[in-house]
Amino acid sequence: MNSSKSPLIVVNLKTYLQGTGEKAVTIAKACKNVSEKYNVDIGVSPQFCDIYQVASQVDVPVYSQHIDGIDGGSHTGQILAQCVKDAGAIGTLVNHSERRLTLADIDSSVKAAGKAGLSTIVCTNNVNTSASAASLGPDYIAIEPPELIGTGVPVSSADPQVVKGSVDAVKNVNEDVKVLCGAGISKGEDLQAALELGSAGVLLASGVVKAEDPEKALEHLVSQI
Numbered sequence: 001m002n003s004s005k006s007p008l009i010v011v012n013l014k015t016y017l018q019g020t021g022e023k024a025v026t027i028a029k030a031c032k033n034v035s036e037k038y039n040v041d042i043g044v045s046p047q048f049c050d051i052y053q054v055a056s057q058v059d060v061p062v063y064s065q066h067i068d069g070i071d072g073g074s075h076t077g078q079i080l081a082q083c084v085k086d087a088g089a090i091g092t093l094v095n096h097s098e099r100r101l102t103l104a105d106i107d108s109s110v111k112a113a114g115k116a117g118l119s120t121i122v123c124t125n126n127v128n129t130s131a132s133a134a135s136l137g138p139d140y141i142a143i144e145p146p147e148l149i150g151t152g153v154p155v156s157s158a159d160p161q162v163v164k165g166s167v168d169a170v171k172n173v174n175e176d177v178k179v180l181c182g183a184g185i186s187k188g189e190d191l192q193a194a195l196e197l198g199s200a201g202v203l204l205a206s207g208v209v210k211a212e213d214p215e216k217a218l219e220h221l222v223s224q225i
């Protein structure tokens with residue numbers, strides 16, 4: 001279930017926002033406005049508890065921040081793919097650097113997502129893990145060196161080799177898997193560099209979520225492409 005428009009930008013709200021979900025809705029609306037104005041695909045990844053509120057109030061692609069590779073039953077504190085799908089998500093992150101899984105768990109999560117009809121973005125930290133994750137057949141890999149996350153130093157210029165290397169490695173394993181990159185992305189030139197390295201878009205957080213005006217930050221990101 002790859003997205004129709006290109007590039008794909010996913011704004012991960014992490015746990016930056018507190019409250020009843022209204023702030024997540026506001027950022028989701030900003031994603032929608034900028035997406036329509038610039039004809040780019042912009043999705044949002046709120047906390048689990050905000051998925052339903054965001055998805056029911058804003059017509060924007062919503063991604064869960066994680067799912068577990070389980071079926072419903074005797075499990076406590078886990079996240080069912082079908083439940084986030086029913087809440088309105090169209091996809092999910094898997095193995096985010098801040099929510100690491102074993103390779104076996106990633107495999108189960110990707111399978112559970114597929115069964116529920118969710119698109120998958122598997123996060124990786126280097127070229128080898130990008131290749132391994134591609135073998136599990138997700139829709140996207142998101143390569144994110146953890147040391148650059150939240151720094152404002154863009155992976156696309158600080159470590160272009162890991163992006164290009166992941167693009168090439170993933171292509172060798174499975175040509176259908178697209179590559180996003182993330183960590184420190186906030187400006188138009190960061191996105192431009194990411195696209196030039198062969199990525200299909202970006203996964204980002206702080207540059208938008210912590211901006212004084214998230215909609216303006218998103219506009220700055222996409223207005224040059």
Ligand SMILES: O=C[C@H](O)COP(=O)(O)O
Binds near residue numbers: 012148152184203205
């Ligand atoms: O999910 C997003 C990534 O971890 C990147 O975070 P960042 O844009 O704050 O560096």
